[in-house]
Amino acid sequence: MIGQTSPADFVRTPALPAAVVPRRRGLIDWRRLSPRIWIGASVVGAMIFLALTADFLTPYDPNYQNYAEFRQPPSADHPFGTDQVGRDVYSRVVYGARISLLVGVVAVGIGMTAGVMIGLVAGLYGGWVDEILMRIMDAIYAFPALVLALAISAALGTGIVNIMIAIGVVYMPSYARLVRGQVLSIREREFVLAARILGAGALRLMLLHIWPNVTAPIIVQASLNISTAILTEASLSFLGLGVNPPTPSWGSSLNGGAQYLATAPWLSIYPGLAIFVAVLAFNLFGDGLRQLLDPRLRGRGQA
Amino acid sequence: MARFIARRFISMVPLLILVSMMAFSLILLLPGDPALAILGEERANADNKAAYYALRAELGLDDPVPIQYLRWAGRAVRGDFGMSIRNKTPIGETIGTRIWPTAELALLAAIISVVIAFPAGIISALRPNSWADAGATLAALGGVAIPHFFLGILLIYAFAVWFRVLSPSGYVAPWEDLGQNLKLMIMPAFAVGTGLAAILMRQIRSALIEVLNQEYVITARSKGLAERAVVIGHALKNASIPVITIMGQQVGTLIGGAVVTETIFAIPGMGRLIVESISFRDFPVVQAAVLMLALSVLVANLLTDITYGFLDPRIRHD
Numbered sequence: 001m002i003g004q005t006s007p008a009d010f011v012r013t014p015a016l017p018a019a020v021v022p023r024r025r026g027l028i029d030w031r032r033l034s035p036r037i038w039i040g041a042s043v044v045g046a047m048i049f050l051a052l053t054a055d056f057l058t059p060y061d062p063n064y065q066n067y068a069e070f071r072q073p074p075s076a077d078h079p080f081g082t083d084q085v086g087r088d089v090y091s092r093v094v095y096g097a098r099i100s101l102l103v104g105v106v107a108v109g110i111g112m113t114a115g116v117m118i119g120l121v122a123g124l125y126g127g128w129v130d131e132i133l134m135r136i137m138d139a140i141y142a143f144p145a146l147v148l149a150l151a152i153s154a155a156l157g158t159g160i161v162n163i164m165i166a167i168g169v170v171y172m173p174s175y176a177r178l179v180r181g182q183v184l185s186i187r188e189r190e191f192v193l194a195a196r197i198l199g200a201g202a203l204r205l206m207l208l209h210i211w212p213n214v215t216a217p218i219i220v221q222a223s224l225n226i227s228t229a230i231l232t233e234a235s236l237s238f239l240g241l242g243v244n245p246p247t248p249s250w251g252s253s254l255n256g257g258a259q260y261l262a263t264a265p266w267l268s269i270y271p272g273l274a275i276f277v278a279v280l281a282f283n284l285f286g287d288g289l290r291q292l293l294d295p296r297l298r299g300r301g302q303a
Numbered sequence: 304m305a306r307f308i309a310r311r312f313i314s315m316v317p318l319l320i321l322v323s324m325m326a327f328s329l330i331l332l333l334p335g336d337p338a339l340a341i342l343g344e345e346r347a348n349a350d351n352k353a354a355y356y357a358l359r360a361e362l363g364l365d366d367p368v369p370i371q372y373l374r375w376a377g378r379a380v381r382g383d384f385g386m387s388i389r390n391k392t393p394i395g396e397t398i399g400t401r402i403w404p405t406a407e408l409a410l411l412a413a414i415i416s417v418v419i420a421f422p423a424g425i426i427s428a429l430r431p432n433s434w435a436d437a438g439a440t441l442a443a444l445g446g447v448a449i450p451h452f453f454l455g456i457l458l459i460y461a462f463a464v465w466f467r468v469l470s471p472s473g474y475v476a477p478w479e480d481l482g483q484n485l486k487l488m489i490m491p492a493f494a495v496g497t498g499l500a501a502i503l504m505r506q507i508r509s510a511l512i513e514v515l516n517q518e519y520v521i522t523a524r525s526k527g528l529a530e531r532a533v534v535i536g537h538a539l540k541n542a543s544i545p546v547i548t549i550m551g552q553q554v555g556t557l558i559g560g561a562v563v564t565e566t567i568f569a570i571p572g573m574g575r576l577i578v579e580s581i582s583f584r585d586f587p588v589v590q591a592a593v594l595m596l597a598l599s600v601l602v603a604n605l606l607t608d609i610t611y612g613f614l615d616p617r618i619r620h621d
Binding site: 140146239 | 566
């Protein structure tokens, strides 16, 4: 992923004078909140707002085809112009945020839930269970992510639910690996050994002792994954193998618009920019979150 | 070294078997059975039962799944993936011709990313927090976020529609006309390589900053070596090792990017093959193509490991 530093990060608050007793720091060290996370969070927030209020904020029905006004350039009536069948591009871009967010969040949720469970089981039980589960994860990981998502959604049939499953399966191994690694390192720590000696069962160990210690890296991973999931959905829909038409998806808008590039570039440029901004925002947010939550980065200077 | 390579190669075999099982089982995900999916519900109805049973027999669907897998894998090892349902040609041959444009595109994209990332990363690392560094950081953030296909479309708009210096799409094999081939491949390769360039640049920057603070670099400086010799001869060598890791990890992304980008630029590679085959319900081709792409990733990972072994003797002997 992207490196951890940005010029803005170097603007640090001055060190506390020695006489002042430093306040106890909680999980979140607010001084490490970089502008990166603020920018990312505000754009993500704006996207969520647009997605939720799309019904009120768009001037037209995104699927209303006005054949009298097809491929009109941006104007006061249609701020982003109209597409090849006379639909309002602005309305489709705003509704597209809904699809992108929905697919991004649910797909990552699917991958995360399955991956975390597999990682916990593999890490706690070890032995052949671990071996089999992790080799399967390795095999999934060996496929180029986009190609695997493409093949799964082609086999299951296109549509929003199948695409979520396809993307979720692709992201499963990264969570399984992450959680397994964490479990293996935490499993041998004194507090877990102590709990075991006291007779705690596997479930209790998992829920009370190991789970709280793996949540932070999972959250970071998930927030970064949402951006790649949005990209993957856009790519699949661009190839015509994602959500079904006429569902307004940024990728499928680009797919329909690209052939009119020479005469109607707005058909491609606005949906493309929407994907770009969404992915950028989730990347900034995830990166900022990592700086905030990663214990290896916390309390240290710049990496 | 030979023993190290052999060991790595053998350790890849179980993974290879699992990967082939997964590629095979894609066909099991199809609703109904593959013959039904290929023919389509409407064409496999009552008055067309004969065609349906013939296709079932042709695909060997009457045998149990493990037998089907073993037969498929046994042939695949010899490069025989059966016949394409769409145009009745051997799938192995089709893949043999379709894999080269994708390989070339991925290779050119990797070259472009290295050519961009090294100078940008070095400049950033030498003057951290300068305007050049801030600019490179911003460009890298953008480079990671922009979808390959959107960048491709923007490039076509700029260079084919606006300036009219490049043709928007098409493909000529390099052995037919290398100049024309490169002229057609430059935009797609750039579209695919930008994301990797951004990732590499950040990696080179942080690795180089770390290495430049190490004692051997201070020694090299204090014995009066020119800055250029210090950076290029001493620091960059060590800073390059993580770059190889990233390259190895990103091969899959590179291939995925090539697959999408081929569609925009009308390059007859594996991506177009997969997308076309899906729309014609030619699933045996999809299976074979997906398997071959996964295989390419595995081979690339093996090569990364071997390169590591060459660079760092400690890895060879553990």
